[in-house]
Amino acid sequence: MTIKVLVADDHAAVRAGIVLILDGHGDIEVVGQAADGEQAVAMARELRPDVVLMDIRMPKLDGISATRELSEVTDVLILTTFDIDEYVFGALRAGAVGFLLKNTDADALVEAVRVVARGDGLISPSVTRRLISAFGAAVPERRPYDEHRPLGVGGPTPGAGGLTPREREVLACIGRGMSNAEIAAELDMAEATTKTHVSRLLNKLGLRSRVQAAILAQELSSGT
The missing domain is CATH 1.10.10.10 (Winged helix-like DNA-binding domain superfamily/Winged helix DNA-binding domain)
Structure with missing residues (x-):
């Protein structure tokens, strides 16, 4: 089965690099490229890719908001330079099934796309450690819902x-x-x-x- 991928990033050079990596594999096909969040949502709804590689900082609509709109449509794998907690937890709450940093090597990125397409989740090791740390923190009492917590x-x-x-x-x-x-x-x-x-x-x-x-x-x- 060919995995259809949509790449969403506001930097043309970054998109070109990702496409070059992915198109070198026979089981992956890049079906579209989006330069902002609004375009990513529209293209994903039209093209129905198996996986959307989503940047976070994008114009018009940020990657987290776009992920929230697409989580019922397709699987979103966040690919970003920034691993600050607000982005990590915001993306996961929005429904992202994976979170990777852009310093991930080419082979690991390709395998991440395959893992997500199989229906599994995947998170960068450095992010996983922080999730474990946050989960293990002592919480004396429940607090009202906060999407950034x-x-x-x-x-x-x-x-x-x-x-x-x-x-x-x-x-x-x-x-x-x-x-x-x-x-x-x-x-x-x-x-x-x-x-x-x-x-x-x-x-x-x-x-x-x-x-x-x-x-x-x-x-x-x-x-x-």
Whole structure:
């Protein structure tokens, strides 16, 4: 299967470099390039790519706002120079399924596109450490919802009471950082069935991505 990719970045040279990297692989096809957030949203809705590589700082509509509009349409992989917390947590709350820095090498970028296209999530190692740190921080009491607060810290935790026993098992596996293929092997079912369970539990829990599901699973298992 050819993975259709839309590249959204306001710098033409950056877009050209990304396209050059991706087009060198037979299983990936760049179907469009967007120079701002509004164009990215319009093109993604028209072209229906499997993955959108999204910059954050763009004119007209920033990458986080664009991701929020597209999270129900396609999978968004953030690719940015900036890994400040406001962007990391904002992108994940908006529904991004991955977050990479632009200093990622070419091979890792290509593999990230493949991972996201398979339905799995992927986050830059340096960002992962900060997510773990934020999740592990002691929170004495719940606070009102704040979209800029780290996922899993100080906000209301939705319950998993509406999930089937199998969906609960899948959620627990997601919380352990397992891919769809690993979950399928662990629970002895087809990978396509795993994808269906993941999609259904995200819908039931009102979550935008498996990254959010993983953090919720950690919250539920720790009782926070």
